Amino acid sequence: MIQSLLIANRGEIACRINRTAREMGIRTVAVYSDADAKALHVRMADEAVHIGPSPAAESYLVGEKIIAAAKDTGAEAIHPGYGFLSENAGFARAVKEAGLVWVGPPPEAIEAMGLKDSAKQLMMDAGVPVTPGYLGEDQSVERLKEEADKIGYPVLIKAVAGGGGKGMRKVEKAANFEADLESCRREAKASFSNDEVLLEKWITSPRHIEVQVFGDSHGNVVHLFERDCSLQRRHQKVIEEAPAPGMDEATREEICAAAVRAAKAVDYEGAGTIEFIADASEGLRADRIFFMEMNTRLQVEHPVTEEITGVDLVEWQLRVASGEPIPLKQEELSINGWAIEARLYAEDPAKGFLPSPGRIDNLYLYDRARIETGVEEGDSVSPFYDPMIAKIVVHGDNREGARHALLSALNNSYVSPLQTNQGFLYECAALDEFAGEALDTGLIERKGEALMPTIQPAQDVIDAAVWRYRIDMADWEACEDFPRSMINALFGFRLNADARNQIVLHTPYGPVTGDASRHKTGVGFRCSMPEDGQIFVTKRGQTYPFFVRGNETAGAASAADGAILAPMPGKVIAVDVAEGDSVTAGQRLMVLEAMKMEHALTAPFDGTVTELSAATGGQVQVDAVLAVVEPAGED
Incomplete structure (x- = not known):
């Protein structure tokens, strides 16, 4: 078993790996950028090494710095987590060549499954069903448009090196194809340094089903059943679960067997996920489930698999990377409950x-x-x-x-x-x-x-905040001679008058008045009052902040009508208008790239662009005024 592990990642996955490794008696080393100097994963580790500035391209994505940190600290192994360098075959190979243990699949397996077009061909050779589409080398706009027309719309454009919903566009009709292709390629180039794409038929009533597989260096491969990740927004997973709803035993057996064949086709070792798309228009059927891609790493949603199987997948990764066989055989794995x-x-x-x-x-x-x-x-x-x-x-x-x-x-x-x-x-x-x-x-x-939850608090939420404030008032807390139940009973008591408990509280949207006597406990509210004097009322998952004193300007900044503000720090990668142009409501004015995703900024109404401060290639900060649109009909 390895004795010292460098975790080449950050955030919750770095914390999770650190926790499991420490439980196994393994010394941990964290790496961090300027932005993460005081991060939780750094505080948890036995040792931490600074690897560069905040941008990932200058820190977490620089393999040489991470390998150097491992050697300088005496770490025997490197765990990449997910994202960053976790599916980078070159980095995996460099780790091995440096004499370190790579906690992940062989570089050859990463390469084989890293490009969606070649991976699909490999799966077809292994007898794994794939989605109809175009995988050709001819990447000209003309050829791609011709193939899309043959497949039929809607069609899906996917970056061959993509993942995480980036570099993916659904094209509804032929007239949109070239613009969507350009946007997809631009995003793919920024995210993966590769703008090649493939085309797939858009599946009606698609379900996203994936199977957790695990292999070792002794030739063993098992599956840990399936997950359903169908609840998505813009191809990004929102809620995941295991097992998949509506999956019968026969279909489960077939899809999981196909996943094992896929893993064995590349001599897979460690944790991996075989992702399928299912045409669920007639329920889940094995003949309507197609291979999409393989993620050659641990997935964000791996905890739901752990919850139903009782397996610690990170522990398995560390044991298999140390040369041990998979701890359990296929027949020893079973589904327990739902996660x-x-x-x-x-x-x-x-x-x-x-x-x-x-x-x-x-x-x-x-x-x-x-x-x-x-x-x-x-x-x-x-x-x-x-x-x-x-x-x-x-x-x-x-x-x-x-x-x-x-x-x-x-x-x-x-x-x-x-x-x-x-x-x-x-x-x-x-x-x-x-x-x-x-x-x-x-x-x-x-x-x-x-x-979309309601942003401004409704009256029942305001009343709940007032109720919480009243029962936690500091002067009443000091009344040790009165039991709390008696204090509560006296709320709003007035001689010869109606009971009222009205109080003015403050919100980011201005002052509000509530009445504690109207609040009913036990009706789905969560009311909290931390030591800083704020009050939080949560209803249907939405949390509403209240302040005892008037600092309601917090978070309430807004621009004048027609001002187009940068919603976050980023880079302007396209400007579609000029000063003096007439625009219509919803028309794209410019595109901002932030966190490797493109965000279109549009006109709020019909009007004229009277100011334009944004320029292609320019870096902007949050709330910067990028343009101003004057409504039609105004002087």
């Missing part, structure tokens, strides 16, 4: 889910759920990396039990002052379609605004 995971992000649903980086002043994550996180109260979510706050994982005897456990966890957590997708996650889990197992990858898009 669901929700990804809690610092992002603002009201602004198109743009990241919302910043300091976390208040944080409580439900302690009856399994929480995988890389932050604590007082830490910050950096604008340089993925804005995940935590993975909230629950387990139940059955799916409905797990779903209710997730709703409870989301309604009993709060994060402030960052905007998060917590309320959005609650609404997703509360959907009738989700409860009824009527899933597909387009469900969130179809529901749209129905999933």
